[in-house]
Amino acid sequence: MKRKKLGLIVTPIAGIGGRVGLKGSDGPEILKRALELGAVPESPRRAVEALRRLEPARESIEVVTYPDEMGESEARECGFAPTVIGRVRARETTAEDTESAAREMMRFGVALIVFAGGDGTARNIYNAVGDRWPALGIPAGVKIHSAVYATSPANAGELALKYLRQAGSIPLRDAEVMDIDERAFRENRVSAELYGYLKVPYERNRVQSAKAGSATGDAVAMDEIACDVINKMEDDTLYVIGPGTTTQAIMEKLEFQGTLLGVDVIQGKRSIGSDVNESQLLKFAEDRRARIIVTIIGGQGYIFGRGNQQISARVIKKVGKENIMVVATENKLLTLFGKDLLVDTGDPEIDDMLSGYVRVTTGLHRSIVCKVTR
Amino acid sequence: MKDLKLRRYHAPVWSEPVIMTMGQKGERGIRVPGVDEEIANRVGQARSLIPDGMRRKEQPRLPELSQPHVLRHYLRLSQQTLGMETGIDISEGTCTMKYSPKVNEQIARSPQVLEVHPLQDEETIQGILEIVYRFDQLLQEISGMDGFSFQPGGGSHATYTNACVFRKYHDLRGELEQRREIITTVFSHPCNAATAATAGFDVITLMPDENGYPDLEALKAVVSERTAGLMMTNPEDTGIYNPRIDEFVRTVHDAGGLCFYDQANANGILGIARAREAGFDACHFNLHKTFSSPHGCEGPACGAYGVRGELTALLPVPVVTFDGEKYHLDDHRSRSIGKIRSFLGNLQCVVKAYAWTMSMGAEGLVQVAETSVLNNNYLEKMLLEIKGVTKPYAEGKTRLDQVRYSLEKLKNETGIGTVEVQRRMVDFGIQSYWMSHHPWIVPEPFTPEPCETYSKEDCEYWAAVIRQACEEAYANPDTIVNAPHHQTVARMRSIEDVDDPEKWAMTWRAFQRKSKHHKSDGSRQR
Numbered sequence: 001m002k003r004k005k006l007g008l009i010v011t012p013i014a015g016i017g018g019r020v021g022l023k024g025s026d027g028p029e030i031l032k033r034a035l036e037l038g039a040v041p042e043s044p045r046r047a048v049e050a051l052r053r054l055e056p057a058r059e060s061i062e063v064v065t066y067p068d069e070m071g072e073s074e075a076r077e078c079g080f081a082p083t084v085i086g087r088v089r090a091r092e093t094t095a096e097d098t099e100s101a102a103r104e105m106m107r108f109g110v111a112l113i114v115f116a117g118g119d120g121t122a123r124n125i126y127n128a129v130g131d132r133w134p135a136l137g138i139p140a141g142v143k144i145h146s147a148v149y150a151t152s153p154a155n156a157g158e159l160a161l162k163y164l165r166q167a168g169s170i171p172l173r174d175a176e177v178m179d180i181d182e183r184a185f186r187e188n189r190v191s192a193e194l195y196g197y198l199k200v201p202y203e204r205n206r207v208q209s210a211k212a213g214s215a216t217g218d219a220v221a222m223d224e225i226a227c228d229v230i231n232k233m234e235d236d237t238l239y240v241i242g243p244g245t246t247t248q249a250i251m252e253k254l255e256f257q258g259t260l261l262g263v264d265v266i267q268g269k270r271s272i273g274s275d276v277n278e279s280q281l282l283k284f285a286e287d288r289r290a291r292i293i294v295t296i297i298g299g300q301g302y303i304f305g306r307g308n309q310q311i312s313a314r315v316i317k318k319v320g321k322e323n324i325m326v327v328a329t330e331n332k333l334l335t336l337f338g339k340d341l342l343v344d345t346g347d348p349e350i351d352d353m354l355s356g357y358v359r360v361t362t363g364l365h366r367s368i369v370c371k372v373t374r
Numbered sequence: 375m376k377d378l379k380l381r382r383y384h385a386p387v388w389s390e391p392v393i394m395t396m397g398q399k400g401e402r403g404i405r406v407p408g409v410d411e412e413i414a415n416r417v418g419q420a421r422s423l424i425p426d427g428m429r430r431k432e433q434p435r436l437p438e439l440s441q442p443h444v445l446r447h448y449l450r451l452s453q454q455t456l457g458m459e460t461g462i463d464i465s466e467g468t469c470t471m472k473y474s475p476k477v478n479e480q481i482a483r484s485p486q487v488l489e490v491h492p493l494q495d496e497e498t499i500q501g502i503l504e505i506v507y508r509f510d511q512l513l514q515e516i517s518g519m520d521g522f523s524f525q526p527g528g529g530s531h532a533t534y535t536n537a538c539v540f541r542k543y544h545d546l547r548g549e550l551e552q553r554r555e556i557i558t559t560v561f562s563h564p565c566n567a568a569t570a571a572t573a574g575f576d577v578i579t580l581m582p583d584e585n586g587y588p589d590l591e592a593l594k595a596v597v598s599e600r601t602a603g604l605m606m607t608n609p610e611d612t613g614i615y616n617p618r619i620d621e622f623v624r625t626v627h628d629a630g631g632l633c634f635y636d637q638a639n640a641n642g643i644l645g646i647a648r649a650r651e652a653g654f655d656a657c658h659f660n661l662h663k664t665f666s667s668p669h670g671c672e673g674p675a676c677g678a679y680g681v682r683g684e685l686t687a688l689l690p691v692p693v694v695t696f697d698g699e700k701y702h703l704d705d706h707r708s709r710s711i712g713k714i715r716s717f718l719g720n721l722q723c724v725v726k727a728y729a730w731t732m733s734m735g736a737e738g739l740v741q742v743a744e745t746s747v748l749n750n751n752y753l754e755k756m757l758l759e760i761k762g763v764t765k766p767y768a769e770g771k772t773r774l775d776q777v778r779y780s781l782e783k784l785k786n787e788t789g790i791g792t793v794e795v796q797r798r799m800v801d802f803g804i805q806s807y808w809m810s811h812h813p814w815i816v817p818e819p820f821t822p823e824p825c826e827t828y829s830k831e832d833c834e835y836w837a838a839v840i841r842q843a844c845e846e847a848y849a850n851p852d853t854i855v856n857a858p859h860h861q862t863v864a865r866m867r868s869i870e871d872v873d874d875p876e877k878w879a880m881t882w883r884a885f886q887r888k889s890k891h892h893k894s895d896g897s898r899q900r
Contacts, residue, residue: 053789056852056855151786152785152786154785154786154787154788154789155785155786155789157789158789330813334813334814334815338581338582338815356595357591357592357595357596359578359596362579365571365575365576365577366567366571366576366577366579367576367577367578367579368560368578368579368580368581369578369579369580369581369589369592369595369596370581371581371589371592
């Protein structure tokens with residue numbers, strides 16, 4: 001029987017800063033400090049936890065991985081005889097190692113790349129494979145804003161196993177890769193950016209969500225949302241369309257090439273600005289009524305201040321709270337486990353203004369009332 | 375929890391083929407004799423009575439089988455199912471699978487009920503109309519409403535009727551253009567949102583607050599002059615009774631909206647709390663659940679829909695009235711929403727529910743509520759002692775008729791969740807449990823409902839099965855992952871596998887059409 005190839009990448013240092021209160025592990029200095037503070041790497045342990053779920057199918061899976069702690073040791077600990085590719089130059093692995101590992105695994109033709117790490121790792125994988133290869137995260141990082149991770153290491157293992165066994169019947173869907181600037185984060189400033197989308201296997205039981213929440217269901221919901229928004233559009237109003245796949249569906253419905261990771265502007269169902277910045281937005285909104293359409297970005301529930309900083313506090317103030325429309329699929333809302341939606345515009349006054357309740361459009365003529373907090 | 379020995383069980387496996395592939399050409403069940411010559415001469419060819427456009431051009435491609443073959447086939451299929459009366463059907467939470475006494479079935483099958491023709495003159499069905507009229511009076515007493523319709527053929531049909539009544543009410547007041555929004559809660563039955571949308575309203579859904587109750591502040595934030603009404607379930611499917619229900623009603627009333635009380639979960643409040651005192655304008659009961667006319671595939675359903683005050687004029691026609699001497703079918707009501715179903719609805723359901731209610735009496739109904747809550751508390755106590763089982767929301771608050779539990783802890787610790795446990799429990803001769811209505815807010819949910827007809831031992835057996843499955847998840851996960859082991863079907867496909875319309879066929883004809891386009895290896899021909 002032909003064995004299925006599973007790519008395994010562990011970034012040993014991911015999550016190292018968490019227990020010692022360092023908010024992340026990017027950069028060699030932080031890593032040094034973390035180790036001095038007695039930090040123990042989290043991701044090898046979590047990777048093992050996930051791999052244990054694959055043990056029943058050990059004979060039918062070929063684990064393809066990088067040397068030592070980047071996957072080889074974890075695979076061996078779980079009884080696999082991994083195919084080790086590539087080489088790690090330094091004693092401490094780097095982001096480049098993660099990226100080259102992912103690239104090589106893609107070339108090696110693995111069915112799925114699983115990686116243990118945090119937002120930084122997700123970014124590295126995205127840099128290497130983009131949306132060309134299926135990948136799935138084992139959560140191990142300190143701060144996970146990306147939506148590419150399973151809900152637990154055990155669930156990551158189960159989902160990977162199922163994907164390998166039944167590829168074709170497990171749908172892939174786009175999940176956000178986000179990362180924040182750790183240096184700013186350590187100074188209690190958060191600056192998160194949306195980097196792109198990875199193709200992640202999706203199963204409703206592993207990624208907490210709706211009963212009828214198949215990937216097909218999500219596509220239908222996005223289409224419904226787009227119809228609802230477009231039905232309500234008025235010709236004399238300017239629409240600021242924030243980043244994300246849900247808002248992108250509106251642009252697609254209008255047959256525009258939208259900017260998935262940026263902010264677009266339309267009016268009278270015509271595109272008048274693409275990938276615009278804050279000052280362009282302020283200029284657009286100067287002399288006419290404008291409405292902002294945003295969606296939840298990432299796994300944390302942010303509607304402002306993460307991945308859409310172009311729509312700044314000044315822009316929001318100019319447009320007014322009553323002219324903000326939030327859209328999201330029911331699935332996406334439910335992945336928040338009932339947590340509030342979040343805003344962090346950098347301006348406490350605007351954050352206060354945005355706090356309270358908001359009607360999130362979830363389909364045609366349908367909305368869910370969500371609480372917004374700062 | 376008691377150490378119970380689990381039953382050794384194995385379902386029959388008949389490996390029955392699909393009936394469309396069975397039989398032989400020329401095999402017959404009944405040979406119908408030809409028409410007597412005299413009759414044929416007088417009546418002519420029966421075929422000539424059917425208009426050309428309606429006549430088949432070809433014979434239908436039905437399977438050809440003898441009587442014993444047909445009987446054997448369906449008996450075998452029936453043996454492969456776990457019926458509600460062969461197992462302990464606590465599993466089907468929110469369905470109120472209580473035992474339905476057979477005597478009520480006998481009454482409903484008497485010729486006086488069974489052989490009534492739908493077009494019979496009302497003079498000749500006075501007895502049936504009296505039952506309908508009297509049962510209406512009983513439900514008015516139980517709910518505090520002023521009039522009921524038994525026309526809806528199920529719970530969702532009753533909520534749809536309600537959406538139509540709300541629409542008519544605002545239309546008659548000239549406010550329908552403005553009042554386009556119906557508010558509901560996420561733990562309400564999904565039919566509240568769905569039927570409101572079907573009736574043309576925009577639907578706004580409230581999420582629970584940190585205590586697990588629908589968020590009253592969220593309601594206040596969205597209620598407005600656009601609000602047509604509130605449609606919500608209470609107690610919700612979490613088993614949580616909303617103690618501020620009257621404030622919800624007041625808030626909506628103050629804005630000019632109407633309020634509907636979905637009482638599909640009425641088993642725990644029967645004879646204890648009434649919709650009227652909570653301030654509601656309308657409510658419904660599922661006769662096939664709470665009132666014992668059987669639920670599920672054993673009989674038709676009825677969603678008894680009740681309203682108060684001026685809304686009674688809007689009820690669907692016909693309405694059964696009484697002039698002091700005779701009962702009548704009133705079809706001419708100018709403000710009515712009109713017809714929602716043909717004839718008198720599912721009358722047998724009403725007859726069985728009436729018989730059941732009369733046999734219980736007022737005290738009996740209260741005892742139903744109390745016993746079902748007591749059973750639920752007992753089951754809860756046992757289930758929460760099992761490692762891996764938790765009860766999210768409303769900590770410390772008593773649940774009523776059911777609880778929506780979570781296996782999230784089990785899933786995170788073992789990778790085995792509610793779907794796998796569900797698959798395993800059928801190995802012990804009980805029905806697989808109901809997980810949750812849409813959407814899954816409670817992670818890895820399951821929702822048992824031990825209503826009043828289950829014994830203490832039944833509850834204990836049910837809990838023991840869940841314990842067995844959870845213990846296996848920690849100690850011997852392979853047993854669960856590969857379950858069921860003792861069932862007719864060894865593996866259930868996941869919903870993701872079967873929701874692709876490209877891949878699956880719902881009818882034999884569609885299957886034949888699709889299989890032509892597929893190669894033998896399952897891949898699609900281009």
